[in-house]
Amino acid sequence: MERINLNYANLGPDQFERLIVSLCMKILGVGVQGFAKGPDGGCDAKFIGTAQHYPSDKNRWSGTMIIQAKHTNGFYSSCSDKKFYSEKSSHTVIGEEIPRIKKLRAAKQLDYYMLFTNRRLSATANTKITEYISKQCEIPVESISLCGLEKLDMYFNHFPEAVHHAGLDPVDSPLIVRTQELAEIIEALAQFKEKGCQVLRDHSPVIRVPYKEKNEINQLSQEYEKEWRRIYLKEEVFIRNFLAAPENTRFVEIYTSTTEHFRFKIIAKRKDHQSFDALVEYLMDLLFNRASVLAQSGHQSLTRALLFYMYWNCDIGKKVDNTEEAEDAASNETLTS
Template structure:
């Protein structure tokens, strides 16, 4: 059973990681707390129950890190998370902390969890980089991606319920109040937006063409369709209802703002996957309503609807401009 880890809050993901580590290491794993330098980690001291094996468990002090991302289909080896040459990636930022803890005797073993995909080659490369830079033996470093998290949750079946996470296939329970709250939250930030509420409808191009024009990857598009395509008709019907004219206007204003932001920031991103993640992060950062757990999935569904309905992103009628943008 798969879970929508991207919809968890960082605190929820940390709780999930803590519960997994209590099974692997021991019940005395202490949950995440903010350290003097602003970093958050969990800790364990003693002899591990299961990790890396019952016959040869870790002994000593274990520091555990959890790095959550709102993005879909993210990997450990993307430059924002790890790059051999980057000094600003997530791993690069952690290396001085790991080194300091190692040198002060507070770290014998290190575990890094993230809701990102982790390949065998990527795991080996990152583990070697941390080991050589921080002086931690390679065998004392454990990296855990979303695939292994899924396996742990199958083995430790009580964890999802304790952590309060739901399966990815849970149906979207749509009510006018829920969607109205989301759209109203978009409308709260309309200062400086271009408000064009009577735009003529744009015919939908097929999704494959739209993905090509915008530079969205096949894997990302498939993930979006699998998760949110079933919600588009519900959203369309809600926005088309006569009693929701004001909310439709708010939606159109949000679309106008997004289009302006996409134009302004498109050159900063190599793919439209990253543009979509940028919009999601922007919304969650600026609005406390949208970053609440119960609203995160609905927000993502609405952003996908904007893309699927050709409200944002390059369309067939501006393919020349889109091709020039992608080529630049």
């Protein structure tokens, strides 16, 4: 039988939850109740009864099992990452769940706790996190189960039908973009900035959609665009200089390819985000999670600046339909803060 290799990072959180419910129906039973938001905003699945196969056929859990699914779109994410777990911080994935687990435990609505994630989980991290949850929530260690990427792969190859029953549809997948080309540009931009390179700019007028109108048709909030423009508009000259430098012809081609890729991906998935603000922030999280080059502290600001430049330059985002009106308005446009 062909081995199943799922790219969990390219799934959306809802798709990942469906996968976990389908898997739990196999190892616990068909009575698993799907993920639903609670009054405190948390999202749990639940099984009440005696598990069919967990943790083993001879020693099965019996009681109320609370199931959580923690998805990440990062390729190399680990349960050892400080944003997932840190004993010194409550502002982590695990830390933020502790009060909810305690509440369920105190209300006698939790006998066993199961957490599934597509992060890598080492034996050391498994022990540390399990003991931390046990201590904080007064749950026996043997009543806690953490399942990371490696174990998920093992489960889905043992229960391949669980993948089929989850009914994953590529159309439902989230906005996913390539990061390698953008990382190349950011590295080159950083070097260009460090050297203090300058290029004589082309001062001919650039015809584009009026900025305020562009914000309206893209549903970019006034508060977000003002802050975006305040911080990153000053980098527009620098980025334009970089792209105008004769030695950077290759990066112009990469930039064009990247913006074209982003533009069509954004069009296809725009409906999944209520505002352009949310879409931009989703993109930033995705880029930083997937490319270590972009996640570097010195490169994060450049990455945000380049995305602003793409929007400012009308390489991404909606444009007005009437081109002639846009050109006339652009020639007379004066931006006011």
